[in-house]
Amino acid sequence: MITELLSTTVLIGILASGIRLATPYLYAAIGETFGQKSGVLNLGVEGQMLLGCFAAFYVALTTGNLWLGLLAAMIVGAAMGLAMAFVTVNLRAQQGISGIGFYLFGLGMSDLLFQRLMGTVETVKGFQRIYIPGLSDIPGIGEIFFNQNILVYGAYLLVPLAWFVLNKTTLGLKIRAVGENPDAADSLGVSVARVRYFTIILGGTLSGIAGASLSIALLNVFQQNMTSGLGFIAVALVYFGAWKPVGVLGGALLFSMVNSLQLWIQVLGIPVPSDIAVMMPYVLTILVLVATVSRVRAPSALTKPFERDD
Amino acid sequence: MDGAMTESTKLPSGQTRINSLEMRGITKRFPGVLASDHVNFDVKSGEVHALLGENGAGKSTLMKILYGLYHPDEGEILLDGKPVTISSPTDSIDLGIGMIHQHFMLVPTLTVAENVALGLPSSRGVLTDLDRVSKRIIELADIYGLKIDPDAYVWQLSVGQQQRVEIIKALYRGAALLILDEPTAVLTPQEVDELFVIMNQMVKDGHALIFISHKLHEVVEISHRVTVLRDGRTIGTRLTSETTKQDLANWMVGREVGFAPNRGQSTLGEVRLSLNEVHCGSDRGTPGLRGVSFDVCSGEILGIAGVSGNGQRELAESITGLRKVTSGRVFLEGQDITNLAPGEITDRMLSYIPEERMRDGMIKDFTIAENMILREHHKQPYSKNGFLNLRGIANHADELIESFRVKTPSRETLAKNLSGGNIQKVVLAREISRNPRVILAAQPTRGLDIGATEYVRQQLIEQRNKGTAVMLVSEDLDEILALSDRIAVVYEGQIMDIVPRENATPEKLGLLMAGVHPEEGAPVVQ
Ligand SMILES: Nc1ncnc2c1ncn2[C@@H]1O[C@H](COP(=O)(O)OP(=O)(O)OP(=O)(O)O)[C@@H](O)[C@H]1O
Ligand SMILES: [Mg+2]
Numbered sequence: 001m002i003t004e005l006l007s008t009t010v011l012i013g014i015l016a017s018g019i020r021l022a023t024p025y026l027y028a029a030i031g032e033t034f035g036q037k038s039g040v041l042n043l044g045v046e047g048q049m050l051l052g053c054f055a056a057f058y059v060a061l062t063t064g065n066l067w068l069g070l071l072a073a074m075i076v077g078a079a080m081g082l083a084m085a086f087v088t089v090n091l092r093a094q095q096g097i098s099g100i101g102f103y104l105f106g107l108g109m110s111d112l113l114f115q116r117l118m119g120t121v122e123t124v125k126g127f128q129r130i131y132i133p134g135l136s137d138i139p140g141i142g143e144i145f146f147n148q149n150i151l152v153y154g155a156y157l158l159v160p161l162a163w164f165v166l167n168k169t170t171l172g173l174k175i176r177a178v179g180e181n182p183d184a185a186d187s188l189g190v191s192v193a194r195v196r197y198f199t200i201i202l203g204g205t206l207s208g209i210a211g212a213s214l215s216i217a218l219l220n221v222f223q224q225n226m227t228s229g230l231g232f233i234a235v236a237l238v239y240f241g242a243w244k245p246v247g248v249l250g251g252a253l254l255f256s257m258v259n260s261l262q263l264w265i266q267v268l269g270i271p272v273p274s275d276i277a278v279m280m281p282y283v284l285t286i287l288v289l290v291a292t293v294s295r296v297r298a299p300s301a302l303t304k305p306f307e308r309d310d
Numbered sequence: 311m312d313g314a315m316t317e318s319t320k321l322p323s324g325q326t327r328i329n330s331l332e333m334r335g336i337t338k339r340f341p342g343v344l345a346s347d348h349v350n351f352d353v354k355s356g357e358v359h360a361l362l363g364e365n366g367a368g369k370s371t372l373m374k375i376l377y378g379l380y381h382p383d384e385g386e387i388l389l390d391g392k393p394v395t396i397s398s399p400t401d402s403i404d405l406g407i408g409m410i411h412q413h414f415m416l417v418p419t420l421t422v423a424e425n426v427a428l429g430l431p432s433s434r435g436v437l438t439d440l441d442r443v444s445k446r447i448i449e450l451a452d453i454y455g456l457k458i459d460p461d462a463y464v465w466q467l468s469v470g471q472q473q474r475v476e477i478i479k480a481l482y483r484g485a486a487l488l489i490l491d492e493p494t495a496v497l498t499p500q501e502v503d504e505l506f507v508i509m510n511q512m513v514k515d516g517h518a519l520i521f522i523s524h525k526l527h528e529v530v531e532i533s534h535r536v537t538v539l540r541d542g543r544t545i546g547t548r549l550t551s552e553t554t555k556q557d558l559a560n561w562m563v564g565r566e567v568g569f570a571p572n573r574g575q576s577t578l579g580e581v582r583l584s585l586n587e588v589h590c591g592s593d594r595g596t597p598g599l600r601g602v603s604f605d606v607c608s609g610e611i612l613g614i615a616g617v618s619g620n621g622q623r624e625l626a627e628s629i630t631g632l633r634k635v636t637s638g639r640v641f642l643e644g645q646d647i648t649n650l651a652p653g654e655i656t657d658r659m660l661s662y663i664p665e666e667r668m669r670d671g672m673i674k675d676f677t678i679a680e681n682m683i684l685r686e687h688h689k690q691p692y693s694k695n696g697f698l699n700l701r702g703i704a705n706h707a708d709e710l711i712e713s714f715r716v717k718t719p720s721r722e723t724l725a726k727n728l729s730g731g732n733i734q735k736v737v738l739a740r741e742i743s744r745n746p747r748v749i750l751a752a753q754p755t756r757g758l759d760i761g762a763t764e765y766v767r768q769q770l771i772e773q774r775n776k777g778t779a780v781m782l783v784s785e786d787l788d789e790i791l792a793l794s795d796r797i798a799v800v801y802e803g804q805i806m807d808i809v810p811r812e813n814a815t816p817e818k819l820g821l822l823m824a825g826v827h828p829e830e831g832a833p834v835v836q
Contacts, residue, residue, distance in 0.1 A: 170432050177417045177428050184415040187379065188429035188479075189400035300419075308379065 014260050015144045019152065020218060021256035024049070024210040026155035028234035029241070029248045030162045031206030036238055037166060038199040039179040039301035040088055043099025045207050046231025047106020048080045052211025054110040057222035058117060060124050070212050077208020080106065081201035089196050092305035111224045126220035127151055151217040162245040175199060179299035182306040192306045207231065236285055242296040255281050322453050325484035327355045327516045328406055329390050336385035338371055342719025345371040346382070347542040353487065358509060358519045360529040360550070362562050363539035364759040365731025366717035369522050370412055373489045377409040378402040408480025409489040412730050413668065414472055418465035422475050423447060425464055426482050450481050454508055468619060470501035477508065487518040492730065494523050495757045498618055498785055506532050524759050526555040538562050563761050571767045571792055574775050579608030582779035583629070583748045588638035590628045598624030600803040601638070606748065611770065611780040613794030615787065617823050621803040622783045623665065626752050630662045631655045643747060656685050661746035663738060665753045671737040674726040678718055679707035681725050682740045710739040714765070731758050742769050749773055752783040767793060787816050801825045
């Protein structure tokens, strides 16, 4: 049994699907990183993903155009972000609670729309793997890294891009300052509200893409609550990754590799109770979070609404 | 800018001067408080105009209005004779106004250069240009004689260095007028001298400076004119050369004030607090305390003198249980309290007035009344069987507000809405009023006006006369000399010497503070 797991084909399979499965986590967690860096905890990621998931799927199904589906997911995610920004920045609502509210909204709304507009589970032909001449043909490596669809590549490109924006641009500087000491940023004429609106809407957009990656690139179906906690894991990955894109990448890969492993264990019929197998990635997340979280400090202004005392 | 400008209207930083700035009839109301009441104030290029007034007189409020952080209800601001609207810091920065806040406005996790560049357009569009910013920082630092490393992280810097970052930040933005709100409150005397050199240079170059301080000798030394505020109103403006320290004190408080406290009588009793070879770490991993031993007795004030950063903070924290003692013992009334939980030590009636009161001494979003029972909330008359006794809490708060003259609209006001000095008073009142066995006071008069300083010093002396053991940590030698019975000098985590008050002179203490034993005349090398 164990020897089956160790055969080259299976190993390549595990790694390739691990790489692929990290996609939604990467989009959602990188988006969440921007929000948290600016001081906003968005627990509504899961809800944004679900709506993005549905929007992408439904639009792709009805128009037959995957890109329109993706665009729809982005718009829906951005709109959810906009609402979240209004509630937390202007109304200064407690962030954790309003995030949960947005999660429940996304959960209920995506289900309702699904019932009303579709009713039954259908499938679409999602984004296809892209064949890169040369690279895709490398034995092993090609299968693992260069035989993926466009959204997978996009997720990995997002990591250095996010790092670059946060660390090398004036916008990134503002985001980091606003998350650490909004009073200081404000006293230099930086609009705390505008920065936070930007990061929350960006986070929503990326969560929308994360949802789309599930429904029109990885699984190519839509079901009720099909994210099943993935958005919350993405939030945890931000802590795990110590608010750094590369850390988030590490966390997402670790998590999705273990996930891929447990899927393969089930596929191969290795006699591990499936409930236990499914639990593995989550238990791992908790263990790793416990081990790492105390060592790094969150942005000082995280979850704190900003208000000039005038 | 204007092509007709001549060289003389420019500052060395390249910015145009502000010849005059005038605030007219400024009025600002907060709920229950008239913080500014038709205030008139003006400042000119090439002068330091000092703003004096008791805690809560409205100095910071007036300056925040000028900087665009608060909006006045009435009044106008004229720049070089022309009315201007300042509705946010962006406007004031554009007009050439800079401000150094009473509580610094820096992002500790960013570097000096990043703090300076924050919010400014970059020469590379969306990309940062930190290398160019660093170069310009060094240029400015040269012009004004400020030493600063642009790549250092702000959390690594001492308070004095952080203040230089604040000044650079303002100069970098082309400040022609600089507001300094209590810049000296947190500085060592030597750092104050350095700041004054910089300020004099700026004035000579044509900057206009507004300087707020409660230390009258500083006002007399640095300023050209003085304006006094009381209860939000301008009392008057005078030339500094035509007044004295004593005049200013009387004028400001509205009555005669004495500078030396009356020490009265006290009898020395048993040892209350005792440290035996205490070692502990510091936040930067260097040794914090390296074998500190001393006793504090009932009925005495032991002063701890020293340049800040020589272990004062670690000393206070290792006594109060906030920092782990790695070896050695701490005894309170004969009982070993080494590494007990802070709450247990508190309950044995040790009072602690921390240096960073805003951070360690209070909860900003709690009311004054709540802050005043933080230590005793679980005891009668503030609570019984787990229920708070609101009447008891209210009475206590009202008593303390009155006796410590805390300036506040009510006991239900949030602590964060008090003026800087009144926040301090809330903490002092709480700690002193519980009749402790030992008081550990770190910089207790920092940021207080002269009336309040006088009151707090008198309170500490009364505690001593009642038999409390008082340990006073202060960087202000005058304060140490005025209050202490014995003076211990700390240097690099060790006690250099403990000198009885009669034998202490500023010169002798100064040498010890620099790590030199006066008898030996050579620096101590460990
Ligand atoms: N944001 C605010 N909300 C409500 N009241 C305020 C606020 N800021 C200041 N006040 C009140 O306005 C008055 C003036 O405060 P201000 O901070 O200007 O005093 P200050 O002269 O700077 O005193 P200090 O010497 O203690 O710093 C105080 O009574 C204070 O309680
Ligand atoms: Mg003030």
